[in-house]
Amino acid sequence: MAPKGSQRTVKKIVAENRKARFNYEIVDTYEAGLVLTGTEVKSLREGKANIAESYATDEGGEIWLINSYLPEYLQANRFNHETRRRRKLLLSKREVNRLQGAVNREGMSLIPLKIYFNDQGRAKLELALGKGKKLHDKRESAKERDWNRQKSRLLKERG
Numbered sequence: 001m002a003p004k005g006s007q008r009t010v011k012k013i014v015a016e017n018r019k020a021r022f023n024y025e026i027v028d029t030y031e032a033g034l035v036l037t038g039t040e041v042k043s044l045r046e047g048k049a050n051i052a053e054s055y056a057t058d059e060g061g062e063i064w065l066i067n068s069y070l071p072e073y074l075q076a077n078r079f080n081h082e083t084r085r086r087r088k089l090l091l092s093k094r095e096v097n098r099l100q101g102a103v104n105r106e107g108m109s110l111i112p113l114k115i116y117f118n119d120q121g122r123a124k125l126e127l128a129l130g131k132g133k134k135l136h137d138k139r140e141s142a143k144e145r146d147w148n149r150q151k152s153r154l155l156k157e158r159g
Contacts, residue, residue, distance in 0.1 A: 015049035016114040024111055024130035032125045033090030039073040039081050044123055049115055056110035058100045063089040102129050
């Protein structure tokens with residue numbers, strides 16, 4: 001049993017947007033709750049979700065996740081959900097205002113990075129605020145990644 005006052009952070013990652021960090025320069029990240037139906041939660045627990053082509057947008061003072069794919073839960077029959085429906089994100093009013101300001105004034109994008117279950121079993125979305133990278137920035141990050149990989153190999157051979 002964990003001592004009182006200590007927090008453990010157990011994350012079971014369900015879906016991850018791997019291309020996001022390559023295509024965008026991440027400025028800030030936020031943890032948002034998701035408004036889901038029962039069959040969507042069961043489908044998420046099976047781990048077959050996809051957020052690679054999804055994005056978030058603000059409409060009417062709320063943030064919505066658009067184009068995320070949660071497959072139908074096979075045992076649900078007629079009570080199933082739409083696979084690509086819009087899902088509302090749960091954020092505090094202050095966070096929503098901050099995100100809206102960054103998107104409207106600074107031309108930033110809201111990018112979903114990953115969906116996971118926290119230690120209380122609630123589905124959460126890691127939402128990033130980012131700027132799109134230009135082609136030369138993408139090349140630079142690829143060079144840096146390759147150099148770090150090569151550097152770690154060299155250090156491993158020496159020691």
